[in-house]
Amino acid sequence: MGWTWKEEYLDLILVPFGFFIMCLYHLFLLYRYLKHPETTAIGYENHNKNAWVKKMLQFDAKDRGFAISVLNSHLSASTSLCSISLVLCSLIGALLGNSSTNFLTNSIILGDTSKSTNSIKYIAILSCFLLAFACFVQTTRHFVHACFLISMPTGDVPIDCIQKAVIRGSNFWAAGLRALYFAMTLLLWIFGPIPMAVGSVATVMILHFLDINKDPMIRYGGNKNGGGFLKKIEQEISSVVGGFEHDHGVGRQ
Template identity: 35%
Template sequence: MEEKQLDSVLVPLGLALFLGYHLWLLFTIIRSPTRTVIGINSQTRHKWDPLKNGVLAVQTIRNNIMASTLLATTAITLSSLISVYVSNKSSSPSSKLIYGNKSPVMSSVKFFAILLCFLMAFLCNVQSIRYYAHVSFLATVPTSQGRRDAIEYVARNLNRGSFFWSLGLRAFYLSFPLFLWVFGPIPMFVCCFIMSFVLYFLDTTTTFTRDLHSHSIKQEAIAEDL
């Protein structure tokens, strides 16, 4: 295979591997949420009653807002730096470390993909901040005390903020193989494979975690019945 053809083969394979893993993760979250960390956290937040301790709830949400703000600031800063770098870039890379298509057009495509990835991370984290800020007001509304439908609405918005946080974090994960694509399609493909393998162990739960979660849910159900 010629050097210039590696980008058209390895890059789609790497992206397909990364996308295929996340499609499997989405399917598992929908069908068997307790097998994933995201699903268990979603069920836990759904059972969380922020009206029992409003101060603690606001502090917890504030910490999440600060984390989302940090990621959003980092994403937009990196996007600005990449834009400045690309606008001042006069020639294509000629380093011997790069093995692949070194044309100026392909170089621009690589940096545009990284820029788009960071912009998506910025937008997702901004949406996360929006939902968290909305929940921080709803969590301390006195009229919601004792109303199950109001608590359900707060938990639903809290989960939406967390889902946007997860999407923004996934965009940061995707930026690693896209950044390595600058050095060639081989490092990019290897990074996609390793990252999918590592994310599998980070996203899935163990038997002990599932048993502990189901036990806590049963205990809460018994308390509600009483």
Template identity: 30%
Template sequence: MEWRKCYLDVVLVPLGFLMVTFYHIWLWHKVRTQPESTIIGINARGRRFWVSSIVKDNDKKNILAVQTLRNTIMGSTLMATTSILLCSGLAAVISSTYSVKKPLNDTVYGAHGEFMVALKYVTLLTIFLFSFLCHSLSIRFINQVNILINTPQEDTSPVTPSYIAELLERGYMLNTIGNRLFYAALPLLLWIFGPVLVFLCSATLVPVLYNLDFVFPTTNNNSRSSTSDDDHHHEQKGKVINVRDFIV
């Protein structure tokens, strides 16, 4: 009887988790093969140009570099603090002698056994811990960039702009992974109320992330190219008229 209650948990929860996992595998493939079609690839290329411009004109842009990196560190610190607070709350719930599943037995589908409840909280605790770890490592790398970006550039110095850009990319990549783990924990957080919500939240999360991760080409380019000659002709005609009026 208990196994029949686990049917929805065994089917819907792994299906929702695989849906999000396959999307991120496909996103990673797109970032590697077609980086200009993704927000992650375009931002990574822009950060490399930003490091190069900061290093070239360090005397004028050193304060700008420090403030920009400080804002990034503050964002990672906020996410790391939130993750560790959620870990502390989940650890307190797991170690509590109060049975948290009692108020939910009659309101949700799926299994309600002690093992299933423990599995839900341990899974959430593990994901939030990994998110905290990624954000902590991100802060470490960006702190290194914050120091090295203002070092004098000499011929014998091992601190080159490419090395600084590589450290910055590692910091931002860890920040992205920590954020995605945090997002993946949201459907699992609804697992407390049943496996159906996990599947529905995962199915909703994938289209939302798709619209946030990819760059869609605008449809105005063709119309602009087709009417460029007419616009140029009218512009030149307008210039002639203005010159004649001015002469008159």
């Protein structure tokens, strides 16, 4: 008896290939971020966020309402994605518990359509959504901590502590998005191993275009832009005082 080809072999070849492509790209991205952060969009954004924290701390605590509103916008986005991930986890868990649910017929899917393979598909997707949920929860945690630190009235908090909280929140945000990207490719596995492999390659190509950074790092000045608001107030006070002294001098004459 000779060896015969079966459709189930497509899952054994294409699915590990697509998953390997995704993992290899993200390992390469992690290496570039650690060794050459200026070549990645994540490193470029973190550089700007570090400078943003320095500029915001040049204001008094009562004038940092704009900084709090910026962090609150990030909190709203992370909370929304956290809720969406949790809802999708519940939905997939319900589908996994109902073994009789089958949206597609076996004639449409080109690949393994056994119950065990379908269970592996749903478990893999559920794991990615759970990982995304955990990352977005950590994002919310770190941004809330940054809000507490940046609103400290005495201003005794070191800049490094606030920068670390903001950067960690941003990194968990990026990790949560990557988990959603993995979940998207695994969702294509429901339609067969070929869409999953093609989707993995297409996702890597799109992410490489989005993650690469060719712009030079912005060099921020010490107090050139951050103290513009305070300088404006100082100029207005000086003009008012000068006008008052001028009027007072004219009245004496």
